[in-house]
Amino acid sequence: MNLPMNEKRYRVLVLCTGNSARSQMAEGLINAQLADRFVAVSAGTQPAGYVHPQAIAALHEIGIDIAAQRSKPAAEFKDMSFDVVITVCADAAENCPVWLGQGQRVHLGFPDPAAAPPDEQAQQFRIVRDALQQQLLGYLRQWRPDAQRRNHDH
Template sequence: MRKVLFLCIKNSSRSQMAEAILNSKAGDKFQAYSAGSRPVEKINPYAVKVMEEVNIDISNQTPKSAEEYLDIDFDFVITLCDKMKEECPNFPGNPIVAHWGMPDADEIQGNEEGKLKNFRKTRNEILKRIELFINLPMDKLDRIAIKNMTKEIGITK
C-alpha cells in the first residue's frame, strides 16, 4: 500500500478533503494522510458540509502538524497550496513530491451559498485529480514516469 501525504498550510479543508477522498476511493492501493505547517484549531465547517454531500464524513478529523509525520516514509507528498509548496519540509524515504495547487475556498468572501459553491468547486477539483491519480498504471511505470504524471495532474484543468 502506497502512503500519500497531502499538505496545506492550515490543514483545514483542501488537504483534509483530499485525504478523505483518497481513502474512500482507493481501496487497498493507497493510505492517505493530511497535515499543515501551521494547522488551525478545527476543520472548516464548509468543507465538512460539502464532503457530506458526497457521503464522506470528515467531521471528526482534526488539523495536524506536518511535524507529526517527519519520521514516516511516504511514497508521495502532494502540496495543495502555493504557500505549502514553498514551505514543504523534507520527508524521509525519497517520496515523489508534486504540487496540485488550487485556490483556498476559505479565503473567498461572500454569503453562505457563495462559500458553499466555492467549496464544492474545490471538492470537485480534488475528486477529479484523485481519480486521475488512482488510475495511473503505477505497476507498469518507472519512478520518473510516475513522478511526471503525478505532477501533471496538478496542472490538469
C-alpha cells in the same frame, strides 16, 4: 497511521498550509474512493487547529464523513515514510519540509475555498471538492510506484 509491513496500499501525505480545507477534503476523498490502493493522511505547515465546517459539509454531500479528522502539523509525520507527498497550495509547496523528500513529491494547486466571501463559501468548497476528485484522484489513479521521481526543489 500504523500499517502492517505487508500492507499493499501506498502511503500518501497531502500537505497544505492550514490543514483545514483542501488537504482535509483530499484525505477524505482518497481514503473513501481509492482505499484499495492508497491510505492518506493530511497535514499543514501552519495548521489551523480545526477542520473547516464547509469542508465537512461538502464531503458529507457526497457520502463521505470527515468530521472525525483533525488539523495536524506536518511535524507529526516526521518519522514516517510516504510513497507520495502532494502539496495542494503554493505556500505548502514552497515551504514543504526538507525531511519530506523520501517519496515522490508533486504539486497540484487548488484555490482556497475558505478565502471566498462567506455567502459564496459553500459553493466554492463544492467546486474545489469536485476539482480534487477529478484532478488529484485522477493523478493517483494513474500513479505508479516505479514512475520517474519528480524533483520539485528550486
